[in-house]
Amino acid sequence: MKMKLLLAGLLTSVTLVGGAAQAAELSIVSGDTGSGLAFLRSQLDRFEADTGHTVTVVPMPSSTTDQFGQYRLWLAAGNSDIDVYQTDVIWAPQLADQFLDLSEAAADVVGNHFPSIIESQTVDGKLVALPAFTDAPALYYRTDLLEKHGKSVPETWAELETTAMEIMEAERAEGNSEIWGFVFQGNAYEGLTCDALEWVMSNGGGQIVEPDGTISINNDQAAAAIDRAAGWVGTIAPEGVLAYMEEESRGVWQLGNAVFMRNWPYAYALGNGDDSAVKGKFDVAPLPAGDGEGARSAATLGGWNVAVSKYSPDPEAAIELAKFLASEEVQKERAIQQSNLPTIPSLYEDADVLEASPFMENWKAIFEQAVPRPSAPTKTDYNEVSSLFWSAVHDTLSGNGSAAENLEILEADLQDLKGDAW
Amino acid sequence: MGATFDYWKLTKTVLFYALVLVIVVVSVFPFYYAILTSLKSGTDLFRVTYWPTSISFDNFRQVFSQGAFPRNLLNSVFVASVTVILALFLAVTASFALSRVRFRGRGLLLMTILAVSMFPQIAVLAGLFEVIRFLGIYNTPWALIFAYTIFTLPFTVWVLTTFMRDLPVEIEEAAIVDGATPWVIITQVFMPLMWPALVTTGLLAFIAAWNEFLFALTFTVSNETRTVPVAIALLSGGSQYEIPWGIIMAASVVVTVPLVALVLVFQRKIVSGLTAGGVKG
Amino acid sequence: MATDAMAPVGTAATPKIRSELMLQRVRAARWFLVPMMIALAIVAGWPLTRSIWFSFTDATLNDLYGAEWVGFGNYLRWQVLESGTVRYRGVLADPDWWNAVWNTVRFAFWSVLWETVLGMIVALVLNAEFRGRGIVRAAILIPWAIPTIVSARMWGWMLNDQFGIINDLGMKLGLLSAPVAWTASADTAMTAVLIVDIWKTTPFMALLILAGLQMIPKDIYEAADIDGVHPVKQFFRITLPLVRPALMVAIIFRVLDALRIFDLIYVLTPNSRSTKTMSVLAQENLFQFNNFAEGSTQSTLLFLLIAIFTILYIWIGKVNFEGGDR
C-alpha cells in the first residue's frame, strides 16, 4: 500500500518536473553538524524550488580525517553517486585532479570573494572549489580577570606570557588551584599546524612553504616562535595541552579554568551559554604578534568550500548548485542563521548580518590577518607536509629536541618530499 | 579441625566474591560513566561526578530525533544477524569437513583461511569497494553483510573446527550406524552438542559486526542504509569542533543495551554443559 | 580448488573399491567447503591481490588506474650519489616504519599477554557456580559490546588530564600526585592504549576460554578432587591442557587482531609517534597522504609479518590440525 502511494507520488513528480528543462538528481556530501545540515537542507529546498533539480544530502561524520579518507576513496574509484563535495580549505588542492575547474563557470562572482581565499582554492590556474564560508581563530580572554588584576589585552606573545603568568599565580594564591594561563590546541594533528603556523607567521617566520613553493620553515624566527610556545607547556599551560584539540581547550575554558584561549568562533556562542561558567565574562581579540622582523598578528585561515566531482553525471546542474551555495544570498543567510563567517567582504558591513551576529565585527579585524596553510603550493602532498610539520612542533613542545634541531630535520624531510617540484 | 575448615572456607568465599566484584566494577564502570554522562548537559559534561547530579533525558531525545537513528538500529540488527547466521552456516558445515573428514591439504586450507585474517582491513578497503560496486550491492545492507564475512568467517571456521575436533568420535559413528548422512550428523547430532561454542562464536561475531565502523562508513551513503556506529559518528554538536558528548554517550547506551539483553537471553546456552552423560572422550 | 586435494590420505597404494561411506563423506566435505571458499575468494581474494599488486606500482589515489609497475621500489630502492654514498629509500629503509613495527609488536605482546591472563581468571570465575552468575556474565561482555569508536572516545574523555575521571579517582585515592595527561605524553600513551585495549578485549578471551572450560567433563574434576589433587595443580594438570586447543585459537585470533590494531589508536592517539602502529601508518599513507602504493607496501609487509608469526606460532605451539577425525 505504502509502496503504491510512493510510486504514485514518484510518477506525478516525474511528470511535473518533466516539463522543466533537464531536471537533475544531485547528491551533495557534507560533514556538517546537525544545525548546519538543517540549514543546508533549507537552502537546498530553495534551490530545488528555483531550479526543479532534486538534491539529496549525504551526511558524513564530523571527523575531518574520516571525511577526507572517504572522499579520496570515492573519488579514486570514480564514484558517480556524489556530485558536489563540501571540502575543507586544505582539501581542494589535494583532490584537484578529481574536481572540475570552476574558473570559467564562476568568472562572474569570483571577484566578490576575498582574493586570499580564492587564491587558496586555485591550483595551477584551476579554481577547484568555491568558498561557502570562512573561519579564523581569535584570542579569547577573560574580561573579569584582566580587569581584576589591572591588565590590558596582550598584543604580543611576550605580553600574553607575562599577563597569563601573573594572573594565574595571583588566582592560585587565592585558592583557585585549577586555573591556567593559556590553553590552545597542542595535540599532534592538523590543529597544531594551524596554531604553530600562527606562532611562526606572527613572528615573521614565514608560512612553512611559501606560495612559490620554497621551503622556508628553517629560520631563526620560526625556531624562536616554537621554542617560546614550548616554554608555555607546564608553566602557563597544563602539560595535557599536548593532547588538547578544540574541545578539550574549550572544556577547560568553559569551566572558567583558563585566562586565555586560542580557538575558533564556535566557542564564542557556547561560552555564552546559560550553563557556562564564563558567560559574559570574556571577549575576543586578534591573536598576539611576535617580536621579530615582520612580526604581525596572524590567524590561520579555515573555512569550507564546495567542489564539483569530475565524475558527476550532470556537471552543469552540479556547478549550478555549487555556485548557489557560494552565492552572496546563501552566505548572508548562513551568517545570520549559522554565525558562519562570510567570504564576501561586503557582508561584514551588512546591517542584518551584524544585527544577528554582532561579534562578527570583531572577526573582520582578525580575518584581515588571516594566513592560508600551504595547501595550494604543496598540492597533493599537503597532508604529509602538515603531518611532518606538526610532528616537529609537537616534538619540540614535548621537549624532544630544540626547535632549531627539529626544524632542520623538517626542512630536509620536506625537501625529500618535494623532490624537484611539488 | 572443623572450625579452621569453616574459617578457611569463609575466607575463600569472601575472596571469591571480592574478585567477582572487582571484575564487575572494572567492566561496568566506564559504561556507568557513559550513562552518567548521557544524563548531563552543557558545561556539566566537563565536571567530574560519581553520582548523577541532575537527570535530563534530553540527550536521548536528541539521539532519536537526529538523522534516522531507529532505522539505523534496525539496519544494524539486520546486518549483524544475517552476517552471523550466514557465517555460522558456512562455518559449521566447513568446519565439519575440516575437522572430521581426512583429506589432503587440510592444514594448508586452514592456514589459507587464517591468512584472510592477516591482512589489515584498511588495506582491503579499496579492493573491496571495487568488488561491491561490481556486484551492484553498493549502499545496501548486503554490501556490509558481504564485507563482514571477511572477518567473521575465518574466525568462526577456526573456532568451530577446534571445538568440533573435540567431539567424541563414537557419537558420530553411532550416528553413521543409525544411518545419518553428514548433513544429519551436523544438524541433529553435532549442533546440539556444540551450543556453547555456537552461541559464543555467534555472539562474538555478532558484536564484531554490530560494532564495525570503517566498512559501514565506506559502503553505505544514505541514512537509510547506515548502521549504528556510523550513525553515532554522525551525531554532532552545534558546530564543527563541538563534540556532543552527552548525545554520543546516550547513543552508546542505547546501542549497548540490546547487546546486553542478547547476552542475558543466550547466557544459559553458553554454559549448558552437555558434557556429563553420554559423551565420553 | 584441485579435486584431487580432496582424496583421502592413503589411497595411493592399491586400487580398491572405495566405500560408499568414505565417498559420501568426501563428497559432503567438498560441498561443505565450496561455499565458504567461494565467499572468501570473492570477499578477500580480489582485494588482497589488488593491494599486493599496488605495492609494486606507483599508484596514488588520484590516479589509481594509471599505476605503473615499479617492482620492489616501494620496498627498497637505492641510489648511489656521486660521492659514492648509497642512499636507501623505500619502506624498509624508513625509520618511521620500523618504529611502527616496534610499536605494533610491543602492543600485541603486552595486550595479548594481559588479556590471556585476565581472560583466564575471568573465565574461571564465570565457570564457578554462584548466585547472579548470569548477570555477571552479561556485565563482563559490556566492554566488548560498546563500539570501539565510542569506547575509544569515552576512554579518551576519561583519561583527560583536566576533566577525566581516572585522574580524579587517582588523585582522590592518592595513587597520583598530579593529573597525568595519559594520551598526550609519549611515556604514557602506550600504557593508555594498552589499558583500553585490555579492558575492551578481555571479555572476548574470557568467553572463548569459558566455552572451552564448558566442554571439559565435570567428572574429571570430581576424580581429581577424590584423589586430593590441589586446585592449583588441577588447573595446570587438567584445566590448562584441556582448554589448550580453544586457548590457542583464541590467542591466534587475538594476536592477529592486535597486530592489525587500528581503530582504537586512530581515535585515541592518532598522531602520537609512540603508539603509531603499522595499520595506522598504512592508513595514513593510503588515504591521508598521497602515497597509496607505499601504504599498500606497508600493508603487504604487515601481512607477511603476521604470516611469519602465525607459522612460527603454529609450529612452536604445535597447534594441531589433525585428530578428531576418522
Place this chain on the structure above:
Amino acid sequence: MASIELRNIRKSFGAVNVIKGVDLEVRKGEFMVFVGPSGCGKSTLLRLISGLEDITSGEMLFDGKVVNALTPSKRGIAMVFQSYALYPHMTVYENMAFGLKLEKGNSKEAIRERVEKAADMLQIRQYLDRLPKQLSGGQRQRVAIGRAITRDPKVFLFDEPLSNLDAALRVATRIEIAKLHEGMHDVTMIYVTHDQVEAMTLADRICVLRDGLVEQVGTPMELYEKPDSIFVAGFIGSPKMNFLTGEKAEAFKCATLGVRGEHMLVKPDGIWEGEVIHTENLGADTYVYLEMGQEEPIVVRLEGAMQHPSGSKLRVSPMEDRVHRFDEAGKPIR
C-alpha cells in the same frame, strides 16, 4: 539373519598394516567373539565389518553379497560402543528412535511400538523420558543396547561394551547379553573383548586374533581343550596355563609343556617339587604359586580353602591326559 564371510581382508593406516589378511566365516545367528590382546586388531576388524572403516583389500560378504562399499546402515548392522555413545541431548526415547526416524517410511506409531518393545525387553521403559546424564552407567549401556535392538539389525556388533562398567554390573550385563542372544536367535552377533572370561561365557565360537591375523577359531571348549598354539593356550582359561620348558618338557618329548592349574594334582609322590611362594584363597578354590625354576611361577588350582604356608615344599604331578605339548614353533604335538 546374515552370514558374514571375510576373504583375505587387509587394512592399513598409511604404512602401518593392522589387519594382515583375515579369512573368516561367521554363521547366521551365531554369537562370535573376537578376543585378543590390545593392539591385535580386533576392534579394527569389527569396524571393517561395520563399514565404519574402509577395507584396504579383500572382500567382505554378507549373505554371499559383497558389501565392501556399503554404508553401515545399508549393511543392516547395529553397534554398541564401549563408551555407549548415546546422544547426550536426546532423551532415551529419542536416542532409540533416532535411527528409525532417519529410515524413510516409518510411521510415528510404528517407531513408538518398536522402541517400547525394545525398552520392555531391557526393562528401561521407565527411563524413556530421561536424558542419558540422568542414568547410571549400567542403565546407559542398556539404552545403548536398546538403541541397537530397535533398529532390528541383521548383525549386532559389540565393541567392548562392558569395559566401562564395574565388576558386579559387568557380570549382570553379561548375563543380560547372553539372554538377549537367546531371545534373538536369528541375529548374528559379533562381540569384541579383551577379557577371555566374557569370551568363554558368551560365545558360540571364539576368534582369537593376534597381530592382525586369526590365530584360531572355534567353540570355547575347542579352544580350551585343543588350542592350536601356545598363544591361544595361554590366552584362554583362567588361571593362565602354566608353561614348562627344559628338562621337565623334554620328559614329555616336547619343547614346551602346557598344564592348566586345574590339571595339576598335589601328591606326595608328585613328579615335580616346588616351593610355595604365594597362596591366593578365593573361597571356592585356592591358587598356589610354586617356584620351580621356570620363567614364571607355576599355578596350581585346588578346590576348597587350602593352607600351604609360603616357603613350604609341595610335590605336584600333571594329569597325564590333560597336558598340552608344543613343538619349537609353538604348534601343538598331537
